[in-house]
Amino acid sequence: MSPRTARSARYYYKSDRLKPLRAFCQVARLGSVSRAADALFLSQPAVSLQLQALERDYGVPLFERIGRRLNLTAAGETLYDMARPLVDGIDGLESAFRDRLQTMSAGRLDIACGNSTLLYLMPPLVAAYRAAHADVALRLHTVTGPEGLAMLRADEVDFAVGAVPDVPGDVIYAPVHVYDPMLITPKGHPLASIPHPRLEDLSGHGLVMPPQHLTTYRQVDYTFQRARVPYTVAMEASGGWEVIKQYVAMGLGISIVSGICLGEADRDRLEARSLAEHFPQRSYGVVVRKGRYLSQQARDFIELLRPGLLARDSSEGGPSER
Structure with missing residues (x-):
């Protein structure tokens, strides 16, 4: 080989480190250029050229011939110890990637929720989701509104479910359920006989309130x-x-709550009247960071929340936005 040809070969292989390293590892394993060439589906001259370029590049001999077998020199042993994991990792990347994709098809789903959402809205949805996707690791994070937004922005959760009175510009909110504000009183309370209570009717009665x-x-x-x-x-x-309802049921006052927290079990101990004429309704829905890619796991859960929501909102920049 002429000096010019050797120089060209050296810089050609230097632009692609993987080929000579793969040839080097095969020769080190098999102890023969011919066997390595067969394993790599290359010609023997091509493998020899790659080994020569590698030795010139590093400036040290990597093999010594003992009989008909090529053995590693001390420098070759060092390079083999370093190169083998890299070559094996690259060669096994496709298989490992496909295995990982299969794992991801089960995957994990992280959802941020407020207390009310977690207690009243989510249980039947979680039960239905678990029945259909038992292989998904589902994590529900109980948070306040600001905490949930912080987790969304940090991509610590896939999405949030809850009430968002003021929607920041960097998130998308798609309402799913709307609930009336409700007056609750103990059974037999005077306000229970008024179909449409006024604020003045409530004025003389002590309220049990959240902080x-x-x-x-x-x-x-x-x-x-x-x-x-x-x-x-x-x-x-x-x-x-639940704490507020308990104190109201005990006769310690009346309260104004969101209709989300009232169920069939409350009928035996509380009276409830809508106050939608005086207080705004409260909506609960899906909250997603703008630009967030929704995994299939997330899309499946949102579809349970409200079938067709993703399809409708995709044209409006809703939760399916990517």
């Missing part, structure tokens, strides 16, 4: 203040709607 920093308290306060109707808070109770 002041929550949306419900702020909305109640705003509505009474705007109407210039006085009201009284008998007690504040943290812990969610």
Whole structure:
């Protein structure tokens, strides 16, 4: 081989490290250029050329001939220890990738929810999803509104389900269910006989309210203040709607709750009347970060929330946006 040809071969193979390294590893395994060439479906001269280019590139001999077999030199042993995992990894990449795709077809689904959503809206959906997709690792994260938005922005969850009074510009919100604000009272309470209670009717009765920093308290306060109707808070109770319903049922006051928290079991201990004339309805829906790709697992769950939602919203930049 002329110096010019050797120089050309050296730089040709330097542009593709994998080919000479693969040839080197095969010769190291089989101890023969001819066997390595057969294994690689190459000619013997092609394998020899790659080994020569590799030795010139590194500036050290990698093999020594003992009888008819090629054995690794000390430098060759070092290179083989380093190159073998890389070559095996590349050669096995397609198979490993396909195996990983099969695993991903089961996959994992992370959903952020508020307490009310998790307690009242999600149970039947989770049961139906688990029945259809038992191989998916489902994780429900109980969060406040700001926490849920932070998880969405950090891609720590696939999507969120809940109420979003103010929708930020970097997320998409698709309402799914809408609930009336409801007055709840104990059984036999005077307000229970009024089909359409006014704010003035509520004024003389103590309210059992969630903490002041929550949306419900702020909305109640705003509505009474705007109407210039006085009201009284008998007690504040943290812990969610179930705690508030319990205290109302005990006769410790009345309350204004979202209709999402009222079920058949409450009929035996509470009276409920819609206050939609005075307070805004509350919607619960799917919240997705703009540009977020929805996995098949996420799409399957959203389809349970409301069939056809993804198909309808795709033309409007809804949850199916990618």
